[in-house]
Amino acid sequence: MVLLAVAVAGISLSAPLIAATAAPALAIAFWRNAMAIGVLTPFVLLRRGLRAEVFGMSRRTLLLSAAAGVLLAVHFGVWLPSLHMTSVASSTALVTTTPIWAALLLRLRGHRPPAATWTGMAVAFVGVLLLTGVDLSVSPRALAGDALALAGGMAAAGYVVLGAEVRRTASTTAYTYVCYAVTAVLLGAAALIQGAGMSGYSGETWLKLAVLTVTAQLLGHTLINRVVKGLGPSVTSTAILLETPGAALIAALWLGQTPPVIAYPALAVILVGLALVIRADRRGGGAEDGPVRAAEPAA
Numbered sequence: 601m602v603l604l605a606v607a608v609a610g611i612s613l614s615a616p617l618i619a620a621t622a623a624p625a626l627a628i629a630f631w632r633n634a635m636a637i638g639v640l641t642p643f644v645l646l647r648r649g650l651r652a653e654v655f656g657m658s659r660r661t662l663l664l665s666a667a668a669g670v671l672l673a674v675h676f677g678v679w680l681p682s683l684h685m686t687s688v689a690s691s692t693a694l695v696t697t698t699p700i701w702a703a704l705l706l707r708l709r710g711h712r713p714p715a716a717t718w719t720g721m722a723v724a725f726v727g728v729l730l731l732t733g734v735d736l737s738v739s740p741r742a743l744a745g746d747a748l749a750l751a752g753g754m755a756a757a758g759y760v761v762l763g764a765e766v767r768r769t770a771s772t773t774a775y776t777y778v779c780y781a782v783t784a785v786l787l788g789a790a791a792l793i794q795g796a797g798m799s800g801y802s803g804e805t806w807l808k809l810a811v812l813t814v815t816a817q818l819l820g821h822t823l824i825n826r827v828v829k830g831l832g833p834s835v836t837s838t839a840i841l842l843e844t845p846g847a848a849l850i851a852a853l854w855l856g857q858t859p860p861v862i863a864y865p866a867l868a869v870i871l872v873g874l875a876l877v878i879r880a881d882r883r884g885g886g887a888e889d890g891p892v893r894a895a896e897p898a899a
Contacts, residue, residue, distance in 0.1 A: 604823070627798050632812050650774060692848070695753045696840050702757040720875070727869030768829070
């Protein structure tokens with residue numbers, strides 16, 4: 601739970617940092633993954649056991665890790681542009697619908713979350729809606745941004761569920777190394793095709809990209825990949841809802857995007873929903889996540 605709290609704090613910095621970074625969205629998405637690979641590569645090459653694991657992955661594990669990388673690329677590719685089309689709060693609220701889609705995916709796989717889990721997720725999402733009022737503007741640009749953010753939440757759900765499955769047999773570092781590598785390649789190709797500027801940034805922009813990599817990518821996504829094995833997709837993805845108030849608060853203090861008065865009671869509602877999901881998970885012994893829980897944490 602402590603690692604999950606650190607991860608949520610890390611990803612909460614993501615949206616405000618991206619909105620404040622003077623670089624194309626796809627380029628930002630590429631560099632945060634490419635830089636993460638740069639940090640992980642020495643560990644993979646110098647640690648014999650880890651190197652053997654990465655290069656000795658079974659075909660199934662490799663394919664699932666690559667598929668998670670594809671979904672992560674889709675998540676970044678559609679969500680980051682939305683931050684420049686609608687508000688940080690609205691975009692983050694919609695992208696954090698992840699637990700709803702994750703629960704539906706698990707249901708399609710035959711798992712049966714207890715009623716309290718669904719109730720908790722519903723309560724938490726109501727809190728998100730209260731916080732942002734979800735952008736119902738008639739502005740075509742804002743609506744398009746909302747749609748992209750929602751698609752990003754759907755892609756993230758698949759990424760979390762696949763990650764939990766891979767983590768049954770693979771360490772966090774091995775899994776994230778393959779996943780981030782696939783994501784970086786796809787986003788880099790997309791950025792080049794789009795003609796997005798990949799370099800020539802100011803020192804301040806490079807610094808923001810580095811901070812984004814350390815906080816949102818390495819401390820955020822990587823720790824999420826670690827804890828999902830022990831906590832399961834339902835609890836992990838529901839906790840991601842806390843990114844919304846976190847990002848809204850940072851955006852208010854840094855970017856001047858003041859959250860509505862409802863922000864504080866809405867945060868309380870989100871916390872209540874999260875508590876209900878965790879309680880249901882503990883009472884059910886993790887049954888709602890079925891076989892995907894039979895793994896171990898990563899980094």
